[in-house]
Amino acid sequence: MQFLSDNAAPVHPAVWSAMLAADASDSPYDRDALSRELDGAFTSLFGQECSALWVATGTAANCLALAAMVPPHGGVVCHREAHIEADEGGAPGFYMHGAKLMLADGPSAKLTPDSISAVIDPIRDDVHQVQPHAVSITQASEYGCVYKPGELATISTLAREKGLRLHMDGARFANAVAHLGCPPAEACRGVDALTFGFVKNGGLGAEAVVFFEPGLVDVVRYRRKRAGHLQSKGRFLAAQILAMLEADLWLENGRAANAAASEIARAAGDRLLHPVEANEVFLTTSPQERAALREQGFSFYDWGDNAARLVTAWNTEADHVARLVNAIRAL
């Protein structure tokens, strides 16, 4: 029973159908009919003018967005445990040509205005120190915690005051919106560019970078090609994204994953390391307890020595969840 990673989940049938339907020959790269629908689809979803590009991975999406915001001699404030810092193999340094990640703290891997200020305020405004040009936040965070609209507002206000761009890594944006129960625009208000993730949520290999700030997208078109991310049969990436947006499948899938995680969370009680607001459960457990769970057929990652990370996905089976709930209660 798979609680290892939403990355490992299968592709949603509607995504397969859309890909198969896109098979007929069309113009290569992003000049096909489907790719040309993306701007409209996201504009309609967010209720505001925006542009969107497909790309195969979240790492590429994040880094292309950041590289459009930050010059090589600049820096980006992000959480010490952000994916761009901890799990992207140095991709930000590559895409931004050596620009610096400036590591901030904050509970459950979320930044706060104070934790951002603690990083940027001591920076002397001279050429000897790298100057911040952007802030990157993750919705939901690495620990599955969600920025509420009010929290977002304080961060985007600070960013604007300090002349910093704001990027959101939304690898689990669907789970965040499902948790908040608000219009998607509320979950990313004030953001200049959003990495909107689909792969963890039923897609095969397509994420969107959505630009609310005009001007950024034009640079990224060139940079996407330059990074080898302009696939020649791009219609298959556009098809995945459009299928996920259709009838809010992305949201439905996010809700399903969240619901499974919530059920597990209820069983976990005091064992929870972080509030469960998305599809990740961090569970205080001894090595013996984790061994016991694994013996019963549950697969998951250790999180340090004293915890387990369990991730649900759009397709997590109710029966697996029920069995896990029982197993946790029995620990």
Added chain:
Amino acid sequence: MQFLSDNAAPVHPAVWSAMLAADASDSPYDRDALSRELDGAFTSLFGQECSALWVATGTAANCLALAAMVPPHGGVVCHREAHIEADEGGAPGFYMHGAKLMLADGPSAKLTPDSISAVIDPIRDDVHQVQPHAVSITQASEYGCVYKPGELATISTLAREKGLRLHMDGARFANAVAHLGCPPAEACRGVDALTFGFVKNGGLGAEAVVFFEPGLVDVVRYRRKRAGHLQSKGRFLAAQILAMLEADLWLENGRAANAAASEIARAAGDRLLHPVEANEVFLTTSPQERAALREQGFSFYDWGDNAARLVTAWNTEADHVARLVNAIRAL
């Protein structure tokens, strides 16, 4: 009737089947069972120990390979009309961190030992001039022409003598092997790394970088992740490649595309700008003649003012070829 690009062709049914069959949950990234089969599959195909990594695009494949061969302060000799120089949006400069493409000449976009020497011999061996570290050749070339084993041997001998690595862009490697009728290893003998293309030949979004020189692959594993090209559902890329290798589907598809091009070539006679050895036909034509062809429903690119580029694919219909042959004859 589509003669615009093999990039625009549909995905082969066997590739679809393999992808669908790979849908069951497996480990993310390249730790799944299929990705782990790649080394063996290519070792068996080439009859020599090699390692292989999947990647979504030919641009990424070429540039990852080159970046493992060439330090940032070095250079790569390639043809003035090579894809890496003319059509990859500066990706080599990005991946190689500013290393230089050194442009050489040669008939039909093929390098020769003489044309390589013409570039590298005048370079002074001092720190004021960028030193060459590798040669990159394209099999088949941008003009659809194929390096014969003997031609390859003279180039790889020169490269070895000069201490240069040898890279082959095999976006149309299948068409080259189909033309040569030799074992695949003969079509890339002496090469350190080969970009083995599948997307133009029936794939969806997966190419292989094959390393014959041990040591290169380990660096590229890190660089692939760093470039945002390590897809989390990598099993779907491995599945495409394995399906193409199965029962030599890649070769069968290459032969089909070549056969269609040959038929067109026979009709073209003196109009041919280059020998037709793969799946591209460059046809001297006036603007009026091209307009006439387009009126009859043929789509293709202009090649400068006085020629058309017509590309066939694995699925080019016999009927379309027959009609094109007639139309060309009638010009």
Added chain:
Amino acid sequence: MQFLSDNAAPVHPAVWSAMLAADASDSPYDRDALSRELDGAFTSLFGQECSALWVATGTAANCLALAAMVPPHGGVVCHREAHIEADEGGAPGFYMHGAKLMLADGPSAKLTPDSISAVIDPIRDDVHQVQPHAVSITQASEYGCVYKPGELATISTLAREKGLRLHMDGARFANAVAHLGCPPAEACRGVDALTFGFVKNGGLGAEAVVFFEPGLVDVVRYRRKRAGHLQSKGRFLAAQILAMLEADLWLENGRAANAAASEIARAAGDRLLHPVEANEVFLTTSPQERAALREQGFSFYDWGDNAARLVTAWNTEADHVARLVNAIRAL
């Protein structure tokens, strides 16, 4: 008798005096009194508002200027024989993070509007091809030839029309102005940034980058530090430059070097490969003739198999020139 390189010449006594006079302790980096005089000194020299930064080498000066004009995914048109292409060890690729040099032709290493257009006009305006963002010209050129104000005007007009920035490598700007006999501003009219060379002309290790386009200098302040070119005792670089500007010493030195070259040129007659407009003489000569000159004590570089390059400097002795003139006549 030294005709090898103006790089090898000694430092002018006035430069030494100024450096010694700057020895008293002052603020480090560029916060000292002398460094703060540079903007004013160049504004006064050029009769227009400009900013200037010191840097130790022409390579750094050229590349810092270009990197402020060209994004990593862009390109710079320059002459095939420009110093940035042929003799800076790939520094432009480093400083511009992989941006591309686009090589153009032109007589005596000078660009023309036509030769620039021949490079940029065929570039498709799509993401597959690197787009030009700037033009770099060299005043005087690698072959010691000078752009006249009218020639400059046609190039700067073209650049403006095409939205390209204009950079001038003025490693031998003094020799160019001395030749033209015009106000310095006329010799670089329309240029956004000028590398104003002093080292070849009596300096020790200080060049200026002069920015006529506001906005560029602020980025370069950060980039200079980031490149390790912000020397902590910067006052000694500023002192050199100010000493050279004082009473137009730079121009006097340029005239002296030019005069020596002109005298040699008159002796050379039909042997000249290029018009002698600055301080370089390219002389058609057989290997035997060059051996004969060397036996008489003249040092210089071979220029290919059939020519010699002779360079004069601010301190070239009249007696050495006279002897060389005789030796050439006697060949």
Added chain:
Amino acid sequence: MQFLSDNAAPVHPAVWSAMLAADASDSPYDRDALSRELDGAFTSLFGQECSALWVATGTAANCLALAAMVPPHGGVVCHREAHIEADEGGAPGFYMHGAKLMLADGPSAKLTPDSISAVIDPIRDDVHQVQPHAVSITQASEYGCVYKPGELATISTLAREKGLRLHMDGARFANAVAHLGCPPAEACRGVDALTFGFVKNGGLGAEAVVFFEPGLVDVVRYRRKRAGHLQSKGRFLAAQILAMLEADLWLENGRAANAAASEIARAAGDRLLHPVEANEVFLTTSPQERAALREQGFSFYDWGDNAARLVTAWNTEADHVARLVNAIRAL
């Protein structure tokens, strides 16, 4: 009375003499007689085969050395307060093409085996995380503290065991050796490359990068040119370094600066934030106390809200020290 920075100190008379003596024309770049003496001079100083290159700044020296040790996808462990992290304007990211600085702790800005292990041990050996390739330590540290030979040995042993290169930023290497009273080789035993600083210690604009590990220097020769740091009149940089090495002037100057700092330290008593082992004194002081010192004519930097940084130099006058000692005692 100047206690602001050793960067602001004048040039030692012996350095001036050597520069003036080098004025005669010689080969450009580093092919002059003096530059060719460097390898021998350092080999003799350290009693072991090594190679040395001049470069104008410590930032360039550090970053050229690191870039020869660390691939773009790798990382360097350094102290959170190291100069390369805090005061070089992002130069390491530029020179290393995006490689990562991995920040470690340790008392008085010195690393320890434990603090290094705390950074590298948690790094998973997979492509998702940047892998460490080198360690960089500073001798003396940012807080003027010195690694003893035994401390060095534990660090170099750890580095060797983990396959990491070891770099030493020796901007104040002279002060460290003066403090240790050991042969210079003991103060950098186990290091692969040493930045040997001269500018803070009586030089004008020349530092040396000394390579104990063969192979590194050859890459750096190219990289130095590529970074615009190969000055054309390099003989003046070599002359400075040779003058400093002559009769151990570097050590004499280091001792003088240290002695001045020690005297101040004795007066400071409990106010010292760090042991005074080199030429920097960090003094707990209230804003009022600092104002009082400034009123008496002492210039220095604030170090946060509650401390002052006072730096002595080779030329700090005994009278100034005496007055400062009295002023501190009178606080």
